Amino acid sequence: MSLVNYATREITCKIVYYGPGRSGKTTNLHYIYGQVPDDRKGRMVSLATQTDRTLFFDFLPLDLGTISGFTTKFQLYTVPGQVYYQTTRKLVLQGADGVVFVADSQARQLQENIESYQDLHANLAEQGIDARAVPLVMQYNKQDLPRDLILQPAELSDALNFRGVPEFGADALHGPGVFETLRSISELVLKRLSSPART
Amino acid sequence: MSITTVEPWVEPPLKQFVEDARTVLALLLHPSGQVIAQFGFARAVDVMSACALAAAIHASSGELGRQLEGRPFRGLHHAGRDRQLFLAEAQTQRGSFIVLTVFDQESSLGLVRMYFDEFARRLAAAAPPLVRRTEPVLEQHFERDLNKNLATLFGRA
Numbered sequence: 001m002s003l004v005n006y007a008t009r010e011i012t013c014k015i016v017y018y019g020p021g022r023s024g025k026t027t028n029l030h031y032i033y034g035q036v037p038d039d040r041k042g043r044m045v046s047l048a049t050q051t052d053r054t055l056f057f058d059f060l061p062l063d064l065g066t067i068s069g070f071t072t073k074f075q076l077y078t079v080p081g082q083v084y085y086q087t088t089r090k091l092v093l094q095g096a097d098g099v100v101f102v103a104d105s106q107a108r109q110l111q112e113n114i115e116s117y118q119d120l121h122a123n124l125a126e127q128g129i130d131a132r133a134v135p136l137v138m139q140y141n142k143q144d145l146p147r148d149l150i151l152q153p154a155e156l157s158d159a160l161n162f163r164g165v166p167e168f169g170a171d172a173l174h175g176p177g178v179f180e181t182l183r184s185i186s187e188l189v190l191k192r193l194s195s196p197a198r199t
Numbered sequence: 200m201s202i203t204t205v206e207p208w209v210e211p212p213l214k215q216f217v218e219d220a221r222t223v224l225a226l227l228l229h230p231s232g233q234v235i236a237q238f239g240f241a242r243a244v245d246v247m248s249a250c251a252l253a254a255a256i257h258a259s260s261g262e263l264g265r266q267l268e269g270r271p272f273r274g275l276h277h278a279g280r281d282r283q284l285f286l287a288e289a290q291t292q293r294g295s296f297i298v299l300t301v302f303d304q305e306s307s308l309g310l311v312r313m314y315f316d317e318f319a320r321r322l323a324a325a326a327p328p329l330v331r332r333t334e335p336v337l338e339q340h341f342e343r344d345l346n347k348n349l350a351t352l353f354g355r356a
Contacts, residue, residue, distance in 0.1 A: 002336075003205055003229075003233045003235075004336050005204075005206075007207060008203075008205075010205070012234070012247075035352070035353045035354065036353070042245060042247055042248050043245070043248055045251060045252065047255070056259070057251070057255065059247075059251040059252075061247035061251075062352070064348050064349065064352070065348035065351070065352075066344065066348070067344040067348065068336075068338040068341045068344060070336070072348075073243070073247065075232065075251065077232075077251070087262055088259075091255070091262070092255075094230060094232075094258070095229060095230070095231020096231075179353050179355070183349050186345055186349065187342060187345060190341055190345060193335065193337045194335050194336070194337040194338060194339050194341055195335055
């Protein structure tokens with residue numbers, strides 16, 4: 001549910017980075033945080049364990065500037081990927097305007113990716129949301145790892161992207177693919193606000 | 200007193216609450232973490248962080264209540280050294296809203312709770328029915344602005 005303030009001409013959107021544990025969701029936010037000037041971002045909030053695994057969520061508010069005359073703000077969240085944080089994932093997913101699914105490209109993580117993607121659909125359905133209607137972008141992260149350890153974007157696409165949504169190979173630690181992913185989900189989310197059939 | 204609101208109908212009840220309960224900070228937010236109104240914060244981005252955390256506390260304490268007592272906890276109080284925090288939920292025909300308020304020695308928990316109950320009644324009475332807007336918010340060709348702004352943010356302009 002994007003919040004639109006017609007009086008002050010402001011739009012606020014919630015984007016959730018979803019995916020299995022250690023796929024690089026927090027790394028995406030860290031990279032974005034490091035790139036964006038101070039006056040365009042808020043403090044990055046991380047509720048993490050002592051070993052830096054996301055416990056509840058990471059949160060990064062961004063000011064995207066003026067788009068079509070509206071001051072546009074994005075709230076980026078991550079969910080904890082580990083299977084046992086199911087309840088937390090549901091809570092963070094509430095009210096999401098768009099989802100980035102961050103898959104781990106390592107071949108041995110394929111099953112975790114599939115299970116996490118199924119978990120995303122189940123959690124959306126539980127909230128009465130038609131998963132096909134939610135703006136979604138796939139990111140195949142860790143493409144910088146040795147080729148014999150990872151699956152190529154086309155292989156991951158075959159296994160995961162049955163909806164045919166925009167997809168990007170990425171190396172979130174160093175940046176490639178992070179910007180493109182954010183640009184793509186931003187465009188999908190805002191496109192909903194430029195169409196007359198908005199709910 | 201400067202109250203910033205996303206939806207104007209929440210302003211009178213919130214203003215009254217802030218005055219009556221003598222709070223230092225007040226936030227009204229949607230359970231998803233989206234801000235509806237705020238009083239006392241200097242920067243919009245700080246408001247967003249506070250909303251995300253308040254929504255998380257509300258959601259997790261609610262879930263904890265469900266698991267322990269079969270129903271969610273719906274009020275939370277934390278006493279700091281100089282300031283205290285009160286978090287609770289108000290129901291309206293537009294759905295539930297969360298209120299986070301911070302107060303100091305100028306007020307008290309009893310006062311805040313009492314005026315919160317009044318605030319919740321006023322908010323419910325003020326809430327207009329939800330109207331579905333069908334006209335587009337953004338122009339069809341918003342991508343140019345989006346691409347330019349993102350490129351600037353990432354130092355690619």
